[in-house]
Amino acid sequence: MDAVLAKNPRTVVLTGVSRGFGREAAKTLIARRPQDRYVVLARGDAAGTAEALAPAVGTGRVLGVACDLGSLADVDRAAGVITSGLDNGELPPLGGFLGNAGVVFMRTDTATADGYETTFAVNVLAHQLLVRRLMERFTAPAWVVLTTSDSHFGQFRYTLGATPPPRWDAPARLARPREGGPREAGRAYATSKLGTIYLAHALARRLPPEVAVHAYNPALVAGTDFFRAAPPPLRAMAKGFFRLQSALGRGMTPQQAGLRLAETILAGPPGPSGSYIDRGRVVPSSPESYDEAREEELWREATRLSG
Template identity: 35%
Template sequence: MSTWRVQMPTILITGGHGGIGLECVKHVAAKKYDLVLLGRNVSRMDEVAEDLRANFAVKVSPIQVDLGSLASVREAACRCLSLIESGEIAGLQAVLCNAGATFRGEPTYTEDGYELTFTTNYLGHFLLVQLLLDALDREGRIVFTASGTHDPDTADGRFIGRATKPVAEVLAKAGLDGHPPLTGGERYTTSKLCVILHCYELDRRLRAAGRGITTIAYDPGAIAETGLLRDLPGAARAMIGSRVMRWLMRRFGLTLGDLEQSGRALADLATATAYGSGCYYQWQDGALVERRSAAMSYDLELARDLWAESKRLSRLGQDEEPGMLL
């Protein structure tokens, strides 16, 4: 019996093997998109890939990556490009920069000498997007999972620590070379502010280059099972997940998400055409709503400086790099 099948568009996602990423890929696969899963846990990705293939008859390609390692990001990007060049998968319809983490306590540093939160949540994705730009469909999209905690003027932004001015060198070297260490909450919220600045600056540069790629920043809301709250002790997670506590958190102005619905919304942002480029969307009360992000996220000088420093820190341009257009 022939195994030939029509090649479907491909969506790449980091962190698609857990949390809202896993909920997202189920909905994406149901729409018959092939998938590339990028993550650290190979065995877990293999399990998810097997389930998606069996349930939705799509092609799923797991690729190991450690977003805290720039060498690992380069290797993963090269592996993805090789799959496309060999015809094993179609070109990318979307790249979902979804993975993220909080690291509490004193700063820790990557093999590149950069603070781990900044590298994992922001710099690794910055490099990945640059390396994959040429593989994206002309009308494709890039979606960044952000967080309402990035805005220091909101209840979300005061929840774990206000974001500081997003200067790449200061964030990459937090606690080193005379730079303040910042708390775990400050490191997280500021890394998410960097994500949104990146989204907006990427949109401006793509437009200037005549590319029709859509860029979107997405706040799925705080979810007890994932991201910001996942590393809390079990009792604290259970309390936050309770109806009473969630009611109180809403009364205080915090944005709360839902695992399944927030994952479905991420899939919609990846596949639907109704969403504007260079915009910030928030999951709130059962709907995706376009919102204004933090005042600092619209600062053009901050965005340009962050971009230039991110290229330097990730060593883009020092060697011949595939896909480095911007």
């Protein structure tokens, strides 16, 4: 990690590490950089999540902060806990942020506490608010990694037909709950991951080059319980599909994907700020994902929607 972070202790903020490949990535980061202080944002038992990640370094190195990403007020409160700790010296300088949390639902009429469509609110608005609140606290050299998905390409060779192509719209309309079943919910997920790349590009223009921002695609990961919100029969089918793809060499286990993500961060993301990283390699994202007007509109509107 010396290529990205200084040797002195840093604070690293993590979302989406309570299960799946995010948990595996966090375990590797903590084991390889035990001198850093890790702030884990998790819904529910955040202290328990932190304790489960801490055996190798001791509970004093991993701080759990309760945060429901479906509530922008709760996100703002959690960000305030972190910034206060940074400002009063309880936490060392901020050196990293991994925004890995993501959700997908079976319908598009689910709403957060703020009345926003849940997939867009959690995957896009919550992370924009978190990073926006923290961006002035980063101490270079530092890194920001936002987890995206190759579903944003909208092509069969990436999704195997499991997810419809994204359909971008004005952010205020994307944030609005609407009628739609599993297919439209899948489209909402792909659209939110296109939005994640837009956020990475917009953020890269706002941070100094020494604070590198990247969108990271872990590709297909089996065994992550990603479809936990689906009915049991569909959940069982999804798990079987993921296992089959993994056996065919088209996917990875959570352990493999988490190790790949962590090692990419530890080595220093291999590309300029704003790059799209596919399983450790810098590659072009979709042509649609390079649209500065959309990126800036999303940044402005996400700021407005999150208050």
